[in-house]
Amino acid sequence: MTLDTTKEAGMFDRSDAEAVIFHAAIVAFTYYPDKHLDEPGYTLDEDLEWCAGTMTDLPAGTRQELVDEIRMLAAEPTRDRQGFIKKVLSLVHD
Numbered sequence: 416m417t418l419d420t421t422k423e424a425g426m427f428d429r430s431d432a433e434a435v436i437f438h439a440a441i442v443a444f445t446y447y448p449d450k451h452l453d454e455p456g457y458t459l460d461e462d463l464e465w466c467a468g469t470m471t472d473l474p475a476g477t478r479q480e481l482v483d484e485i486r487m488l489a490a491e492p493t494r495d496r497q498g499f500i501k502k503v504l505s506l507v508h509d
């Protein structure tokens with residue numbers, strides 16, 4: 416995943432980045448493939464929309480890349496989370 420981290424890309428502050436990481440962690444920890452059977456009507460997309468709500472200051476393309484990565488973090492429990500955290504923190508302005 417390559418993110419545009421220029422100031423013009425709509426970087427955000429540390430509390431926003433921490434909110435993204437927190438929301439992604441909740442989704443990754445609570446998702447399991449049969450969750451929709453235990454919670455009728457549940458979709459992973461609703462959790463991803465919840466995560467995207469913490470990224471409103473980012474450009475749409477960057478936001479979508481992060482949402483796609485969160486989807487993979489939820490679906491693949493062994494996926495590298497440290498890389499995701501570093502990417503999110505790289506969007507924090509000074």
